Amino acid sequence: xxxxxxxxxxxxxxxxxxxSMNCTSSSIFNTWLWYKQExxxxxxxxxALYKAGELTSNGRLTAQFGITRKDSFLNISASIPxxxxxxxxxxxxxxxxxxxxGTTVTVRA
Amino acid sequence: GAGVSQSxxxxxTEKGKDVELRCDPISGHTALYWYRQSLGQGLEFLIYFQGNxxxxxxxxxxxxxxxxxxxxxxxxxxxxxxxxxxxAVYLCASSLVFYEQYFGPGTRLTVT
Numbered sequence: 254x255x256x257x258x259x260x261x262x263x264x265x266x267x268x269x270x271x272x273s274m275n276c277t278s279s280s281i282f283n284t285w286l287w288y289k290q291e292x293x294x295x296x297x298x299x300x301a302l303y304k305a306g307e308l309t310s311n312g313r314l315t316a317q318f319g320i321t322r323k324d325s326f327l328n329i330s331a332s333i334p335x336x337x338x339x340x341x342x343x344x345x346x347x348x349x350x351x352x353x354x355g356t357t358v359t360v361r362a
Numbered sequence: 363g364a365g366v367s368q369s370x371x372x373x374x375t376e377k378g379k380d381v382e383l384r385c386d387p388i389s390g391h392t393a394l395y396w397y398r399q400s401l402g403q404g405l406e407f408l409i410y411f412q413g414n415x416x417x418x419x420x421x422x423x424x425x426x427x428x429x430x431x432x433x434x435x436x437x438x439x440x441x442x443x444x445x446x447x448x449x450a451v452y453l454c455a456s457s458l459v460f461y462e463q464y465f466g467p468g469t470r471l472t473v474t
Contacts, residue, residue, distance in 0.1 A: 284461050295453050295465025348460045352404030
Protein backbone atom coordinates (compact mmCIF):
# COMPACT_ATOMS: atom_id res chain seq x y z
CA UNK A 254 0.00 0.00 0.00
CA UNK A 255 0.87 3.65 -0.08
CA UNK A 256 3.38 4.74 2.56
CA UNK A 257 2.90 7.78 4.73
CA UNK A 258 5.86 9.07 6.69
CA UNK A 259 4.79 10.50 10.00
CA UNK A 260 7.06 12.39 12.39
CA UNK A 261 8.04 12.57 15.10
CA UNK A 262 7.56 8.98 16.17
CA UNK A 263 7.04 10.08 19.77
CA UNK A 264 7.14 13.19 21.90
CA UNK A 265 7.15 14.16 25.54
CA UNK A 266 5.56 17.53 26.09
CA UNK A 267 4.99 19.84 29.01
CA UNK A 268 1.40 20.64 29.87
CA UNK A 269 0.51 23.94 28.27
CA UNK A 270 2.94 23.59 25.38
CA UNK A 271 2.00 23.70 21.72
CA UNK A 272 2.99 20.66 19.70
CA SER A 273 3.20 19.87 16.03
CA MET A 274 3.43 16.69 14.00
CA ASN A 275 3.43 16.11 10.29
CA CYS A 276 2.94 13.58 7.60
CA THR A 277 4.36 13.31 4.10
CA SER A 278 3.66 11.00 1.23
CA SER A 279 5.06 10.25 -2.20
CA SER A 280 1.48 9.93 -3.44
CA ILE A 281 -1.26 12.51 -3.80
CA PHE A 282 -4.34 12.12 -1.63
CA ASN A 283 -7.78 13.65 -2.13
CA THR A 284 -8.47 13.83 1.58
CA TRP A 285 -6.25 13.95 4.63
CA LEU A 286 -7.45 12.92 8.05
CA TRP A 287 -6.07 12.94 11.55
CA TYR A 288 -7.08 10.34 14.11
CA LYS A 289 -6.34 9.84 17.79
CA GLN A 290 -6.16 6.42 19.39
CA GLU A 291 -6.20 5.70 23.11
CA UNK A 292 -5.27 2.36 24.68
CA UNK A 293 -7.80 -0.39 24.03
CA UNK A 294 -9.84 1.70 21.65
CA UNK A 295 -10.12 2.23 17.95
CA UNK A 296 -8.95 5.47 16.29
CA UNK A 297 -11.29 8.45 16.58
CA UNK A 298 -11.49 11.01 13.79
CA UNK A 299 -10.25 14.45 14.87
CA UNK A 300 -10.08 16.50 11.70
CA ALA A 301 -10.77 15.90 8.01
CA LEU A 302 -9.25 18.05 5.25
CA TYR A 303 -10.78 18.04 1.78
CA LYS A 304 -9.02 20.74 -0.22
CA ALA A 305 -5.36 21.43 -0.92
CA GLY A 306 -4.22 24.37 1.18
CA GLU A 307 -7.17 24.04 3.55
CA LEU A 308 -6.56 25.00 7.18
CA THR A 309 -9.10 23.60 9.63
CA SER A 310 -9.48 23.91 13.39
CA ASN A 311 -11.30 21.79 15.93
CA GLY A 312 -10.95 23.34 19.37
CA ARG A 313 -7.25 23.32 20.25
CA LEU A 314 -6.42 21.30 17.15
CA THR A 315 -5.41 22.85 13.85
CA ALA A 316 -4.54 20.91 10.73
CA GLN A 317 -3.54 21.85 7.21
CA PHE A 318 -3.76 20.03 3.90
CA GLY A 319 -0.56 20.73 1.99
CA ILE A 320 -0.81 22.57 -1.30
CA THR A 321 0.86 19.67 -3.13
CA ARG A 322 -1.68 17.23 -1.60
CA LYS A 323 1.24 15.14 -0.41
CA ASP A 324 1.54 16.39 3.15
CA SER A 325 -0.33 17.58 6.21
CA PHE A 326 0.43 18.81 9.68
CA LEU A 327 -1.45 18.79 12.97
CA ASN A 328 -0.94 21.30 15.76
CA ILE A 329 -2.19 20.94 19.31
CA SER A 330 -2.21 24.15 21.29
CA ALA A 331 -1.96 24.45 25.08
CA SER A 332 -1.66 20.70 25.63
CA ILE A 333 -3.45 19.09 28.56
CA PRO A 334 -3.06 15.62 30.15
CA UNK A 335 -5.96 14.15 28.17
CA UNK A 336 -4.07 14.84 24.93
CA UNK A 337 -2.07 11.69 25.68
CA UNK A 338 -2.44 9.09 22.97
CA UNK A 339 -1.28 8.06 19.53
CA UNK A 340 -2.07 10.40 16.67
CA UNK A 341 -2.31 8.99 13.17
CA UNK A 342 -2.42 10.77 9.88
CA UNK A 343 -4.28 9.07 7.07
CA UNK A 344 -4.66 9.75 3.39
CA UNK A 345 -7.84 8.81 1.59
CA UNK A 346 -8.28 7.99 -2.08
CA UNK A 347 -11.64 6.50 -3.05
CA UNK A 348 -12.49 4.44 0.00
CA UNK A 349 -9.03 3.30 1.07
CA UNK A 350 -7.27 4.86 4.01
CA UNK A 351 -3.48 4.70 4.16
CA UNK A 352 -2.13 5.38 7.63
CA UNK A 353 1.09 6.76 9.01
CA UNK A 354 2.82 4.81 11.78
CA GLY A 355 1.62 7.26 14.42
CA THR A 356 3.02 9.84 16.83
CA THR A 357 2.87 8.85 20.50
CA VAL A 358 2.24 11.87 22.70
CA THR A 359 2.96 11.80 26.40
CA VAL A 360 2.23 14.85 28.50
CA ARG A 361 4.25 15.73 31.58
CA ALA A 362 2.00 17.32 34.17
CA GLY B 363 -26.26 5.94 19.51
CA ALA B 364 -24.41 2.65 19.50
CA GLY B 365 -21.01 2.62 17.88
CA VAL B 366 -19.15 -0.14 16.10
CA SER B 367 -18.76 -3.18 18.29
CA GLN B 368 -16.34 -6.06 17.93
CA SER B 369 -16.03 -9.41 19.60
CA UNK B 370 -14.16 -10.93 21.20
CA UNK B 371 -12.06 -8.11 22.62
CA UNK B 372 -9.17 -10.49 23.15
CA UNK B 373 -8.43 -13.86 21.59
CA UNK B 374 -5.53 -16.17 22.36
CA THR B 375 -5.19 -19.15 20.07
CA GLU B 376 -2.68 -21.81 19.30
CA LYS B 377 -0.75 -21.78 16.06
CA GLY B 378 -2.61 -23.69 13.40
CA LYS B 379 -6.11 -23.11 14.78
CA ASP B 380 -8.81 -21.15 12.98
CA VAL B 381 -10.31 -17.99 14.48
CA GLU B 382 -13.38 -15.90 13.74
CA LEU B 383 -13.62 -12.22 14.58
CA ARG B 384 -16.95 -10.43 14.53
CA CYS B 385 -17.91 -6.85 13.73
CA ASP B 386 -21.26 -5.17 14.26
CA PRO B 387 -21.28 -1.89 12.33
CA ILE B 388 -23.28 1.20 13.11
CA SER B 389 -26.87 0.68 12.00
CA GLY B 390 -27.49 2.16 8.56
CA HIS B 391 -23.83 2.34 7.57
CA THR B 392 -23.46 0.80 4.14
CA ALA B 393 -19.68 0.50 4.10
CA LEU B 394 -17.62 -1.78 6.33
CA TYR B 395 -13.83 -2.09 6.52
CA TRP B 396 -11.35 -4.39 8.24
CA TYR B 397 -7.87 -3.20 9.18
CA ARG B 398 -4.94 -4.84 10.95
CA GLN B 399 -2.73 -2.97 13.39
CA SER B 400 0.56 -4.53 14.36
CA LEU B 401 2.49 -3.33 17.39
CA GLY B 402 3.83 0.18 16.85
CA GLN B 403 2.43 0.37 13.34
CA GLY B 404 -0.30 2.21 11.58
CA LEU B 405 -3.38 0.47 10.31
CA GLU B 406 -3.17 -1.82 7.31
CA PHE B 407 -6.21 -2.10 5.05
CA LEU B 408 -7.53 -5.64 4.66
CA ILE B 409 -10.97 -5.66 3.04
CA TYR B 410 -13.88 -3.34 2.15
CA PHE B 411 -17.59 -4.07 1.78
CA GLN B 412 -20.03 -1.63 0.20
CA GLY B 413 -23.67 -2.56 0.06
CA ASN B 414 -24.28 -5.52 -2.22
CA UNK B 415 -21.21 -4.90 -4.35
CA UNK B 416 -18.37 -7.40 -4.57
CA UNK B 417 -15.93 -6.70 -1.74
CA UNK B 418 -12.45 -5.30 -2.30
CA UNK B 419 -10.22 -8.05 -0.91
CA UNK B 420 -6.98 -6.59 -2.20
CA UNK B 421 -5.52 -6.05 1.28
CA UNK B 422 -5.89 -9.59 2.56
CA UNK B 423 -2.34 -10.85 3.20
CA UNK B 424 -2.91 -14.48 2.24
CA UNK B 425 -5.60 -16.97 1.27
CA UNK B 426 -5.83 -17.99 4.92
CA UNK B 427 -7.77 -14.76 5.46
CA UNK B 428 -11.39 -14.39 4.41
CA UNK B 429 -14.31 -12.21 5.37
CA UNK B 430 -18.00 -12.10 4.78
CA UNK B 431 -20.78 -9.68 5.49
CA UNK B 432 -24.22 -11.13 6.00
CA UNK B 433 -27.35 -9.16 5.18
CA UNK B 434 -25.36 -5.99 4.69
CA UNK B 435 -24.71 -5.73 8.40
CA UNK B 436 -22.59 -8.01 10.60
CA UNK B 437 -19.20 -9.06 9.27
CA UNK B 438 -16.94 -11.95 10.21
CA UNK B 439 -13.21 -12.07 9.52
CA UNK B 440 -11.86 -15.62 9.50
CA UNK B 441 -8.21 -16.55 9.75
CA UNK B 442 -7.45 -20.20 9.03
CA UNK B 443 -4.39 -22.07 10.27
CA UNK B 444 -3.21 -19.10 12.28
CA UNK B 445 0.47 -18.21 12.35
CA UNK B 446 2.39 -16.19 14.93
CA UNK B 447 2.76 -13.31 12.49
CA UNK B 448 -1.04 -13.00 12.50
CA UNK B 449 -0.84 -11.62 16.04
CA ALA B 450 -2.17 -8.07 15.90
CA VAL B 451 -5.17 -5.92 16.70
CA TYR B 452 -7.91 -6.33 14.11
CA LEU B 453 -10.04 -3.23 13.73
CA CYS B 454 -13.37 -2.88 12.01
CA ALA B 455 -14.83 0.41 10.80
CA SER B 456 -18.09 1.42 9.20
CA SER B 457 -19.16 4.52 7.36
CA LEU B 458 -21.93 6.25 5.49
CA VAL B 459 -19.44 8.44 3.62
CA PHE B 460 -15.88 7.32 2.91
CA TYR B 461 -14.05 9.94 4.91
CA GLU B 462 -15.99 9.41 8.12
CA GLN B 463 -15.01 5.92 9.11
CA TYR B 464 -15.98 5.03 12.67
CA PHE B 465 -13.80 2.41 14.28
CA GLY B 466 -14.62 -0.30 16.76
CA PRO B 467 -12.39 -1.05 19.76
CA GLY B 468 -10.66 -3.90 17.98
CA THR B 469 -9.93 -7.54 18.71
CA ARG B 470 -6.45 -8.27 20.04
CA LEU B 471 -5.36 -11.60 18.57
CA THR B 472 -2.42 -13.46 20.07
CA VAL B 473 -1.19 -16.61 18.37
CA THR B 474 1.00 -18.76 20.62
